[in-house]
Amino acid sequence: MTNAYDRVSLGKDSSGRAVTVNRRTKLMLELTAKASGVTPTIVQGSYRGANGASASAGTHDGGGVLDLRTWNLTAAQRNRWTAAARAVGFIVWYRTVLQGFTPHLHIIAKGDRDMSPSAERQVYAANNGRNGLKSNKVDTSNQGVPTFNYEAATAPPLPVGAYRVSLAAVAYAANGAAHFRSGQVVALNSAQNFHAWLLRTGVISQRNADVWARAIRQANWVGARSEYRAAIVRFQIRHGLTPDGVVGPRTQAKIAALMPRSTYRVVA
Structure with missing residues (x-):
C-alpha cells in the first residue's frame, strides 16, 4: 500500500x-x-x-x-x-x-x-x-x-464470498461477559472479519485497526474488547443507532443489511 x-x-x-x-x-x-x-x-x-x-x-x-x-x-x-x-x-x-x-x-x-x-x-x-x-x-x-x-479507499478488493461473519459471534465478542480469547475461534474470526469491514468502509481508521490487532497479538483481551466495542460505537453513531457498544437486534439488523453479500456470508 x-x-x-x-x-x-x-x-x-x-x-x-x-x-x-x-x-x-x-x-x-x-x-x-x-x-x-x-x-x-x-x-x-x-x-x-x-x-x-x-x-x-x-x-x-x-x-x-x-x-x-x-x-x-x-x-x-x-x-x-x-x-x-x-x-x-x-x-x-x-x-x-x-x-x-x-x-x-x-x-x-x-x-x-x-x-x-x-x-x-x-x-x-x-x-x-x-x-x-x-x-x-x-x-x-x-x-x-x-x-x-x-487506507480504506486504496485497499485491494476482497474476493467474492471470501469471509463468513456470524452475527451471534460478533455480538458475543462485544457483549459477552467473558472477553473473547484466541481459543474462541468462531467469535474471534467473525470479529476480525467485521472489524476489517469497518476499516474498509471508513468507520474506523488504520490506527484504530492497528491498536486492536496489536492487542490481539499480545493476548491483551481486555484491551482488545475495549477497542472492539469502541469500533461498534463508531458504527452505531454513523448509522443513527444508540451508541452503547452493544450489538443488539437493531445493530445486528443494520450490519446484516449493509455488509455486501458478494464478499461476506452473513449468518445468524
Missing part, C-alpha cells in the same frame, strides 16, 4: 508553477472529478511554504490545500464539483470579489496530517459554521464534511 503522504506532482498551475500535493489529496481530487465530471484548473497547490500567495495567509504552506479557477466554469459545474468534493472529504469555499478575492474555490482536505496551522484554523472555523476568513462570518455549508479514509 502506498503512503498517503508521499508527495507527487500534478504538473503546473495556471501561473506555470509546479503543483505538489500528497497522494491522499491526489486521490480525493480524482474521485471528485469522476463523480462530478469536472476538473478545475489549479491556481495554487500545496506545500508552498514561503512561496505561497500573501493573500493565502499561510494556508498553502503545508498539505491538503489548493485554490481552483472558476471563471471558466458554469455555476452548475462549480456547484456540481463542490458537492462531489464535500462528499469525498474536502472543505470547499467559493471565494468572491466581495470578499476581496479574484473568484476561486479554496479547498482543504479535511484530516490531512500535513496541513499548516493556518489551514487547521480554517478547518476549525468550517466545523463551527464559519467562513474561515478574518471576518469570521456565518457559513454552515461545510458542516458535516466527512474525513477521507485513504
Whole structure:
C-alpha cells in the first residue's frame, strides 16, 4: 500500500508553477472529478511554504490545500464539483470579489496530517459554521464534511464470498461477559472479519485497526474488547443507532443489511 503522504506532482498551475500535493489529496481530487465530471484548473497547490500567495495567509504552506479557477466554469459545474468534493472529504469555499478575492474555490482536505496551522484554523472555523476568513462570518455549508479514509479507499478488493461473519459471534465478542480469547475461534474470526469491514468502509481508521490487532497479538483481551466495542460505537453513531457498544437486534439488523453479500456470508 502506498503512503498517503508521499508527495507527487500534478504538473503546473495556471501561473506555470509546479503543483505538489500528497497522494491522499491526489486521490480525493480524482474521485471528485469522476463523480462530478469536472476538473478545475489549479491556481495554487500545496506545500508552498514561503512561496505561497500573501493573500493565502499561510494556508498553502503545508498539505491538503489548493485554490481552483472558476471563471471558466458554469455555476452548475462549480456547484456540481463542490458537492462531489464535500462528499469525498474536502472543505470547499467559493471565494468572491466581495470578499476581496479574484473568484476561486479554496479547498482543504479535511484530516490531512500535513496541513499548516493556518489551514487547521480554517478547518476549525468550517466545523463551527464559519467562513474561515478574518471576518469570521456565518457559513454552515461545510458542516458535516466527512474525513477521507485513504487506507480504506486504496485497499485491494476482497474476493467474492471470501469471509463468513456470524452475527451471534460478533455480538458475543462485544457483549459477552467473558472477553473473547484466541481459543474462541468462531467469535474471534467473525470479529476480525467485521472489524476489517469497518476499516474498509471508513468507520474506523488504520490506527484504530492497528491498536486492536496489536492487542490481539499480545493476548491483551481486555484491551482488545475495549477497542472492539469502541469500533461498534463508531458504527452505531454513523448509522443513527444508540451508541452503547452493544450489538443488539437493531445493530445486528443494520450490519446484516449493509455488509455486501458478494464478499461476506452473513449468518445468524
